Amino acid sequence: MISAHSAAAVRAAEEPLLAARRPLMATAAFALATRVAAALRREGYRVSGSIVLLLVGGGNNGGDALFAGAHLARRGCLVHAALLGRAHAGGLAAATAAGVQVHDLTEDDDPAGAVLELAGWSGVWVDALVGIGARGALREPLARVVEALAEERAENPGGAIVVAVDVPSGIGVDDGTLPGPVLPADVTVTMGAPKPGLLLPPAADLAGRVEVADVGLDALDDAVPAVCRLTGDDVTALWPVPGPGDHKYTRGVLGLVAGSQTYPGAAVLAAAGALRTGLGMVRYLGPEVPTALVHQRFPEVVAVPGRVQAWVLGPGVGPEPSVRSEEVGEALAAALAAHRPVVLDAGALALLGETFTDLPATVVLTPHAGELAALLTARGEETSREDVEDAPARHARLAAEITGATVLLKGATTVVAAPDGPLYAQAEATGWLATAGAGDVLAGMVGALLAGYGDLLSGELHGALPSDGAGLPARLAAAAALVHGRAARTAAGLTGEATAGGAGAPVTAMDVAAAVPAALRALLG
Numbered sequence: 443m444i445s446a447h448s449a450a451a452v453r454a455a456e457e458p459l460l461a462a463r464r465p466l467m468a469t470a471a472f473a474l475a476t477r478v479a480a481a482l483r484r485e486g487y488r489v490s491g492s493i494v495l496l497l498v499g500g501g502n503n504g505g506d507a508l509f510a511g512a513h514l515a516r517r518g519c520l521v522h523a524a525l526l527g528r529a530h531a532g533g534l535a536a537a538t539a540a541g542v543q544v545h546d547l548t549e550d551d552d553p554a555g556a557v558l559e560l561a562g563w564s565g566v567w568v569d570a571l572v573g574i575g576a577r578g579a580l581r582e583p584l585a586r587v588v589e590a591l592a593e594e595r596a597e598n599p600g601g602a603i604v605v606a607v608d609v610p611s612g613i614g615v616d617d618g619t620l621p622g623p624v625l626p627a628d629v630t631v632t633m634g635a636p637k638p639g640l641l642l643p644p645a646a647d648l649a650g651r652v653e654v655a656d657v658g659l660d661a662l663d664d665a666v667p668a669v670c671r672l673t674g675d676d677v678t679a680l681w682p683v684p685g686p687g688d689h690k691y692t693r694g695v696l697g698l699v700a701g702s703q704t705y706p707g708a709a710v711l712a713a714a715g716a717l718r719t720g721l722g723m724v725r726y727l728g729p730e731v732p733t734a735l736v737h738q739r740f741p742e743v744v745a746v747p748g749r750v751q752a753w754v755l756g757p758g759v760g761p762e763p764s765v766r767s768e769e770v771g772e773a774l775a776a777a778l779a780a781h782r783p784v785v786l787d788a789g790a791l792a793l794l795g796e797t798f799t800d801l802p803a804t805v806v807l808t809p810h811a812g813e814l815a816a817l818l819t820a821r822g823e824e825t826s827r828e829d830v831e832d833a834p835a836r837h838a839r840l841a842a843e844i845t846g847a848t849v850l851l852k853g854a855t856t857v858v859a860a861p862d863g864p865l866y867a868q869a870e871a872t873g874w875l876a877t878a879g880a881g882d883v884l885a886g887m888v889g890a891l892l893a894g895y896g897d898l899l900s901g902e903l904h905g906a907l908p909s910d911g912a913g914l915p916a917r918l919a920a921a922a923a924l925v926h927g928r929a930a931r932t933a934a935g936l937t938g939e940a941t942a943g944g945a946g947a948p949v950t951a952m953d954v955a956a957a958v959p960a961a962l963r964a965l966l967g
């Protein structure tokens with residue numbers, strides 16, 4: 443698992459070390475210099491003779507860069523430092539002593555022009571304007587400098603390597619927002635632990651490759667992270683694998699109220715997602731047309747009511763009131779009364795306007811940005827789709843707090859929030875996944891996982907959710923999002939790992955469901 447910690451948590455972990463006079467900045471700077479050298483070599487450049495431009499702000503973030511610049515100068519780089527704030531005194535002295543050429547632009551009439559000129563002949567730009575001490579959007583003149591560099595980089599994408607120190611300057615460190623201009627990085631060297639904004643959209647998309655420099659913040663090992671990203675190993679540990687003692691009822695039965703006469707296909711897609719995820723049985727409850735379609739594709743689906751361990755309600759049901767949405771409402775009331783975990787998707791989300799308040803965290807909502815905006819607005823928090831897209835984590839958390847439920851907000855990076863505990867941010871999807879019905883498949887997958895843990899989540903086995911079971915629905919939802927993303931990559935002809943390159947090829951939602959077993963095989967061995 444990749445764990446990100448808030449700026450405050452990082453500062454708290456630093457405090458005792460600084461009090462004990464541990465040389466944190468020296469350690470950070472040495473790691474930064476090493477990573478800059480490695481980035482140069484990856485691109486096929488020699489370190490000695492490379493020209494490096496340090497963009498230095500007035501805080502310790504700039505101090506890191508100045509000390510790193512001294513190391514790089516001693517390794518034969520030609521290092522320039524553009525000072526855009528009152529520079530860290532020790533760092534400046536070290537840099538000057540090592541032969542770094544210092545350009546004090548704090549009183550310059552046109553700092554953006556001066557930086558652009560230096561940037562034009564530099565092979566690496568080190569962004570150390572602000573780190574975790576940033577407050578809001580970059581102020582002038584930093585904003586203008588960053589805008590000019592970002593424009594130059596967009597026009598000349600194969601140009602300089604951009605290395606951000608700790609975070610790309612000006613991102614919302616704790617919430618992943620972009621309050622103002624930010625220079626996209628190729629590499630972010632982050633100190634001690636990743637910061638939430640390096641995992642959360644939209645800021646995470648500007649961080650490039652994130653490398654963690656170990657500065658010995660051991661206190662963070664025991665701290666609850668602010669944001670997590672599950673890796674393949676976490677999913678392997680979580681995924682229910684049947685043993686010799688299992689039968690279909692112990693593996694989990696999922697009740698599915700999805701699809702309507704208008705959108706019958708969603709029933710098939712949600713069933714496909716659930717079945718490919720692995721569970722004992724899917725019970726489908728719906729009208730004639732979708733039932734026939736489901737049976738045509740999956741004769742193993744049982745279409746009579748009976749015992750279930752979890753529910754998926756709402757895919758392929760329109761948001762407007764209808765006989766079908768009433769059925770969804772009745773199923774939800776029954777599931778809540780029986781303390782069963784439930785996934786609420788599409789049409790079921792519209793029921794949450796005024797009714798069904800105070801939900802348990804075992805209810806998982808799966809909105810996309812537009813649906814989350816509608817849900818929040820219906821709950822008195824006027825919100826547009828753009829608001830959600832600008833701050834996905836904040837809005838997912840708000841919806842979780844208002845409803846009590848776990849919220850899985852779909853997008854290129856899928857964010858999962860419970861009312862408390864860490865957020866999850868999973869980014870393994872490919873753009874090909876943005877296709878009609880892919881969300882229905884995901885709803886089925888989340889439902890199947892909840893069914894696998896259904897008795898535990900219902901508190902039947904343990905009387906109550908065990909303490910390490912708090913946050914389990916969010917972890918399971920994040921695991922489903924990881925596998926869904928990897929299945930899409932597999933179906934598109936990419937390798938499952940998100941780091942693999944290549945464009946791949948279009949996929950349908952059914953292709954994604956069909957690729958889930960292959961994605962799981964790669965994880966479960």
Ligand SMILES: NC(=O)C1=CN([C@@H]2O[C@H](COP(=O)(O)OP(=O)(O)OC[C@H]3O[C@@H](n4cnc5c(N)ncnc54)[C@H](O)[C@@H]3O)[C@@H](O)[C@H]2O)[C@@H](O)CC1
Nearest residue numbers: 466470500501502503572573574575576577579580581608
């Ligand atoms: N405390 C330490 O000794 C360590 C600090 N580290 C580095 O220090 C950084 C944190 O340093 P600081 O607390 O000094 O803070 P920063 O250097 O991140 O930022 C503070 C500076 O930015 C300015 N600033 C803040 N918001 C701004 C805005 N919106 N527009 C323009 N300027 C703005 C402030 O006036 C101040 O000059 C970390 O990100 C990390 O890079 C690391 O070296 C590890 C050890």
Ligand SMILES: Nc1ncnc2c1ncn2[C@@H]1O[C@H](COP(=O)(O)OP(=O)(O)O)[C@@H](O)[C@H]1O
Nearest residue numbers: 852853854871872873875876878879880881882
């Ligand atoms: N740009 C993107 N890149 C990768 N995945 C995406 C992107 N946009 C959306 N997705 C994913 O595609 C799926 C689309 O789901 P959704 O919008 O609910 O579609 P539908 O309602 O038609 O099923 C979600 O899993 C979402 O996370």
Ligand SMILES: [K+]
Nearest residue numbers: 569572607611
């Ligand atoms: K920075």
